[in-house]
Amino acid sequence: MSKSKRQIELMMTVNRKRRFKVQELADEFGVSKRTILRDLQELSELGVPLYSEVGPHGGYQVVRERVLPPIAFTEGEAVAMFFAVHALRHYSSLPFEAESASALSKFYLHMPGDVRDRIDSMKDRVDFITPTRRGDAPCLSVLLDSAIHRKVLDIKYNSKGEGMSNRLIQPVCIYASNGFWYCTAYCFLRHGFRVFRCDRIREAVYDTTGVEPLDLGDIRLSRREVAKPRELIHLRAKLSRTGVQRCEAELWLAPMLVVDEDGSGVIDTDVPRSDIPFFTEFFIALGNEVILQEPAELKDSIRTRLSELLAYY
Structure with a gap:
């Protein structure tokens, strides 16, 4: 040998x-x-x-992290891997930020000169657009680690309505959507599953009070798959093709859509009554790309909110 x-x-x-x-x-x-x-x-x-x-x-x-053996990539595979990592640059925070930067550097610096030239020319021809958000999410790594190893975290969370508060949560997963990072977790304060904006989690440390972790191995990404609301109302709305496309971009909403052959669609499902304020803002943002049929309570909420907005103008 x-x-x-x-x-x-x-x-x-x-x-x-x-x-x-x-x-x-x-x-x-x-x-x-x-x-x-x-x-x-x-x-x-x-x-x-x-x-x-x-x-x-x-x-x-x-010790530490193992080093993988050399892997032979074709030129096309190397370029594809480079741009897969390159696409993450729009996010101000990543759970593996240093590692992705290191991997990108290794791919680029160890490629033959002609392949680097090809990549340089492609940088101005292809991109993966993600809205760049100003707020950082400093706790992504510990949230992901807790989800993998089923650990309870003590977090400081700056919620929109309540301000800064302490929570005990057990993360299930983290995911990126529309430029933001989200964490689906069981909240021991609310005794149920919640979705937390990761940029609003300002501190996260492992719990030392001895709270017993739950077995959440079967829970998946979407909040709608884990939530068990006590009171539901029926929501039905017709969507234009543009409305469908905008709704498909929402991870939690995509499973609720029924898309017709012409690209238009319908949302026909039960939702928590407590989510009416959220759907109010969401449907207002869709404008004339949606026709809300029910519930009447949501229609009234939209009218009230629009009246409040008109007062500003």
């Missing part, structure tokens, strides 16, 4: 094992301990984070 091939396989092996002894690797690869030690030294210089321990129970282990 050539040295280069052995080192690639050795990188894959140490990433898989995480903890190992030199003699084990020497036996596996059929070389001397000295050769393995030299290979490990070269892998360490390439950035594989190895740590050695002395003693009868010592050996080597991979």
